[in-house]
Amino acid sequence: MPAEQPHLHLLAKAPLPGQAKTRLMPLLGAEGAAVAHAELVRHCVANACRALPAESITLWTALDHAHPLFGELGAHFGIAMRAQPEGDLGARIRHALTSTPGPGMVMGSDCPSVTNDLIMTCAQRLDSHEVVLLPAEDGGYGLIGTRHDYPGLFELIPWGSDQVMAATRQRIEALGLRASYPATVWDVDRPADWQRWKGILAPV
Template identity: 75%
Template sequence: MPAETPHLHLLAKAPLAGQAKTRLAPLLGLEGAANAHAELVRHCVASACKALPAENVTLWTALDHVHPLFTELREAFGVALCAQPEGDLGARVRYALNSTPGPAMLMGSDCPSITSELITACAQQLASFDVVLLPAEDGGYGFVGTRQDYPALFEDIPWGTKSVLTTTKQRIGQLGLSAAYPATIWDVDRPEDWQRWKSAPVSV
């Protein structure tokens, strides 16, 4: 771990039926999809807290900030809870990254392929690079680390499309920043993703 341990932020919706992981509903139903989402959030928090001290991990909540899942995770792991602000994904990511001093990292709560070892590797890379990204197979990214505030990294990005990573890499080049891409990861969005994880579960 680098001398200045980064802070890790996780974004997570409350597991409400019909509002979380709805693309898994054809396989699991709306209630089952919400339960699957809760399982993914638990897994990601466990991975984060295996890689970093709990005081260096913040869980940013959405939909229902006092949902029992969030209380459970705070009590089990000792992580801090914060409510996600309004705004698009870029605004929320940037807000979280800048809410703590020093280098910061952020990941979604639906990427079980981001292991604690990978989080540790990203933290180490952040000591040498301005930006650390974990590209996702779907054309986005599931993890970002920054040494300081780079507003342009998160503005006018086509969130939710296959162009997110390409656009972000172009922006990194335009800003003259150094970047590391330690691994390509995958997230759980569709029924086949869920089956992929269940057929070969990734350890925390």
């Protein structure tokens, strides 16, 4: 275990048809995409709870903070729930990281390739690095962890583009921070990603 266990923050939308995983709708329809999103969120939370104790995990909710899925996960796993604030993704990530003392990590709920072992590896890397990142194949990242508050990591980043990771690497270098990149991961955004997940990672 790391010398100082980081707090893990998970970001998740409520699985509302037409508002969650919309790029899966051509394959699954609005209802199916919402069901798929709920499956990914459950998988993410279960993985997180295999890596860290429940008191070190917070699920940050969006769209419908009282959605039954969130109640189910809170009751089953005993993790804390908080509402995501307004603002772009960078502002929401930084808000989560600074909401708890000590080192912290943030990940989304649609990246099933981030395993519990990988979460623990990232936690351990924060003992010797200021920043840990899991670059994603699409140009973003699946997890970011920091030892302290570095506002510049999240300012003027082209969120939603394939340049997020590149811009963040440049910012890390400009700030003179030591960073670790333990693995490259992939998330579920498009029909091909969903089929990859069901074919490779989903339980038989």
